[in-house]
Every structure is written in structure tokens, then in C-alpha cells.
Amino acid sequence: MSRTVELAESGFDPAALLARFNAQLDGEGGVVSFTGYARGAAKDGQSVEALVLETYRSMTLASMEQIAADAHARFAITRSHVVHRAGTILPGEAIVFVAAASAHRRAAFEAADYMMDRLKTEAVFWKHEVKGGAKSWIEPTEADMEDASRWADRQD
Secondary structure, X not given: OEEEEEEXXXXXXXXXXXXXXXXXXXXXXXXEEEEEEOOOEOOOOOEOOEEEEEOOHHHXXXXXXXXXXXXXXXXXXXXXXXXXXXXXXXXXXXEEEEEEEEOOHHHHHHXXXXXXXXXXXXXXXXXXXXXXXXXXXXXXXXXXXXXXXXXXXXXX
């Protein structure tokens, strides 16, 4: 089993991360990856100049590592890689990368989905958008919380 968690203070290349992840495979038959990008428009339609994610580095990393560990305990995955940006992120830049590998596809799909739902709702970040020079704090939405809650209701 291999589990990697990173908190990136600058941009990263999702394609390079996936290539490196795939190069380390050891016979797994399924790999699923997800990359999230900063949007240029807020939910209210206003242009977003930047997304800022503040952290308390050790606490944030610990929350991310727990999410990855829980995914390994819950699903039959052999390896995972999670990278999450912190700091100032411009529209179009990658915010998060998640990859999971397993003998078969289903576990990889479910583990990647699970990790993303929990990263969105539980990872320790303080987020705000910069619009028109002003900042507005961002919290997980009701839909984000519903997505995450479905894992509590399931037995895998």
C-alpha cells in the first residue's frame, strides 16, 4: 500500500502527477484521477480574481492524511495520491488532484469520489474568493454536505 498526501504552496501539473502515479503501479487494473480547477466566476456570476486558501499547515495536512487513510481502510485500493493547493490560486489553476489505484475499477472510482467529498467538506482550509478587490468567505454548500453524507449512510 502506498499513500501520498501533499499540500502545495504553488502550482502543480496534474498530467505530470498522473504520469508519475501510473509509473509506480504494480499490476493494478484500475486507476481513477480527478483534478479540480479554480473557476473564474462565483456562484453569483461575478468574476473571481483569485481564490485564497489559508491553512494551519500541520492541522491541514493531518486532516488530509486522515481522509486518505480512511479511504484505504474503506475501499480495496492499493495506492493513492492527494495534492491540494494552498495560498492564492488564480482562475484556471489546479486546486486539487486525487488519484486512486486498485485491482478493479469500482474501488478506485469510489475511493476517489469519497476522498473528494471529504476534502471538500472536512479538510482544514479557510477559503475566500476575491471579487472586485473584496473578499468573501466560502463554506461548503448544502449540496457538498449532502454529497459527503451519503458515505455515512453506506456500508461498503
